[in-house]
Amino acid sequence: MASHLTAVKPLAALREACSQCNLRELCLPVGLSADELGQIDELVKLRRRILRGQSLYRTGEPFTALYAVKTGFFKTEILLADGREQVTGFQMAGELLGLDGIGMEKHACNAIALEDSEVCVLPFADLERYFHEIAALQHHFHKVMSREIVRDQGVMMLLGVMRAEERLAAFLLNLSQRFTARGYSPHEFNLRMTRNEIGSYLGLKLETVSRVLSRFQEEGLIQVHQKHIRIIDPAGLKKVLSARQDFTERHG
Amino acid sequence: MASHLTAVKPLAALREACSQCNLRELCLPVGLSADELGQIDELVKLRRRILRGQSLYRTGEPFTALYAVKTGFFKTEILLADGREQVTGFQMAGELLGLDGIGMEKHACNAIALEDSEVCVLPFADLERYFHEIAALQHHFHKVMSREIVRDQGVMMLLGVMRAEERLAAFLLNLSQRFTARGYSPHEFNLRMTRNEIGSYLGLKLETVSRVLSRFQEEGLIQVHQKHIRIIDPAGLKKVLSARQDFTERHG
DNA sequence: CGCGCTGTTGAAACTTGTCAAAGTTTGTGG
DNA sequence: CCACAAACTTTGACAAGTTTCAACAGCGCG
Numbered sequence: 079m080a081s082h083l084t085a086v087k088p089l090a091a092l093r094e095a096c097s098q099c100n101l102r103e104l105c106l107p108v109g110l111s112a113d114e115l116g117q118i119d120e121l122v123k124l125r126r127r128i129l130r131g132q133s134l135y136r137t138g139e140p141f142t143a144l145y146a147v148k149t150g151f152f153k154t155e156i157l158l159a160d161g162r163e164q165v166t167g168f169q170m171a172g173e174l175l176g177l178d179g180i181g182m183e184k185h186a187c188n189a190i191a192l193e194d195s196e197v198c199v200l201p202f203a204d205l206e207r208y209f210h211e212i213a214a215l216q217h218h219f220h221k222v223m224s225r226e227i228v229r230d231q232g233v234m235m236l237l238g239v240m241r242a243e244e245r246l247a248a249f250l251l252n253l254s255q256r257f258t259a260r261g262y263s264p265h266e267f268n269l270r271m272t273r274n275e276i277g278s279y280l281g282l283k284l285e286t287v288s289r290v291l292s293r294f295q296e297e298g299l300i301q302v303h304q305k306h307i308r309i310i311d312p313a314g315l316k317k318v319l320s321a322r323q324d325f326t327e328r329h330g
Numbered sequence: 331m332a333s334h335l336t337a338v339k340p341l342a343a344l345r346e347a348c349s350q351c352n353l354r355e356l357c358l359p360v361g362l363s364a365d366e367l368g369q370i371d372e373l374v375k376l377r378r379r380i381l382r383g384q385s386l387y388r389t390g391e392p393f394t395a396l397y398a399v400k401t402g403f404f405k406t407e408i409l410l411a412d413g414r415e416q417v418t419g420f421q422m423a424g425e426l427l428g429l430d431g432i433g434m435e436k437h438a439c440n441a442i443a444l445e446d447s448e449v450c451v452l453p454f455a456d457l458e459r460y461f462h463e464i465a466a467l468q469h470h471f472h473k474v475m476s477r478e479i480v481r482d483q484g485v486m487m488l489l490g491v492m493r494a495e496e497r498l499a500a501f502l503l504n505l506s507q508r509f510t511a512r513g514y515s516p517h518e519f520n521l522r523m524t525r526n527e528i529g530s531y532l533g534l535k536l537e538t539v540s541r542v543l544s545r546f547q548e549e550g551l552i553q554v555h556q557k558h559i560r561i562i563d564p565a566g567l568k569k570v571l572s573a574r575q576d577f578t579e580r581h582g
Numbered sequence: 583c584g585c586g587c588t589g590t591t592g593a594a595a596c597t598t599g600t601c602a603a604a605g606t607t608t609g610t611g612g
Numbered sequence: 613c614c615a616c617a618a619a620c621t622t623t624g625a626c627a628a629g630t631t632t633c634a635a636c637a638g639c640g641c642g
Binding site: 524525526536537539540541544556 | 619
């Protein structure tokens, strides 16, 4: 159904897959030896291009493969019957998509490109077969899944106990850190998502997101111009996270 | 450090581990053949008893094993620097604990027994070795981890978009369903956790939990007496979940 | 060049949190 | 076995934070 929307590109010509990929230090093959890297090149036989706004997969579709983001930016979201939506994550280069689908052999969320993107297709049955040969790959995959669980639990903390300002501060610092890991500036970046999507991720309404960003700007923590963010005072942002007035009052 | 608190029991005598366990249809070995079941009996060499209030593991401790709840009831929680806590889950018989620790080789939460409990110890390095021999076990383990991710994303939805009544309704229905799967009544059960712990899980204050439960009782949906819950009107509870007034108003 | 989507800001409403007091249960030690 | 303390629960009144509703501004795409 999505075939006319997403180009599929065989990698026949350039056998470059993982061993030549500049994301190999961020992506699934982290820590593999050169030999092992060569082995898994054969795993990644195709890529898919997803245009902005199109979905890589949707809830209920049969699960067949994991996807590693090669370029671009995605969101994953789940929908309630009445239309309310929860964005469960934003994924950038080197991050895996599709782990939700393994359990039920159907995808459990929608993965939607927020800009024109490209992913490497990792057929899961093949991947599991490789695990038998490359123990390091198996182990690393388990780590990736485990870290996803820990990440999700961090989001629970965010949604469960933090106030709006703390959520936004945590969000901005997290983005900054992930951009940094990819070689971009820690202080300046463009948001790929709308205020509404940020709000949905953080359990806030878009107006609240807008207001808090404005407040951060007034306080000299950041500069906001539409989707462009400049972090002026990273330490100040971190303080928003750690310093709750009532806490310092009670214990200070 | 916790050794004087938690008895360790070798299973030397009865080599019954998984193949004789009445939880094998709920626990990790789901779907294994009799042969395969026999093989993994050797994996589970010990059990640990954890008394109520004691921890099975704590944040930062080195990760060595997963734990399958044999009897009892646990919570997992993460703590913020200022003392705020988020309960990330409640685990009952047949459910796995410790998946959070794989990624960093350190546990990322506290796992605390809410009643006297017993767990089977599954040394993770051993487990990964078994995966090479029993492909079905490997695959099933991936499913378990994936389902944990999906569960966490369901909690995000709960915390991100649902109102207090919906959260409680979802919580009660979830417990009911899990007790049912273990052969207990779907309509009647005892909560193992306090109002505070429920609140921490659902992102609410204990007073709100108490008020909503009282309201449910007034509305004839449930009967509450301290920790004892009787679900009078399961369909009514489900309606709390699906039917938001403003939605029906807008689209009705 | 204008229409639509996205973002900003204000005022009022609502849900949930905070504080406080009292009731209940559970556990412990005499 | 009772008594008391500690922990947990319930309920009320009030406060605070966030959402809702609304109006308007800005940017980008056709």
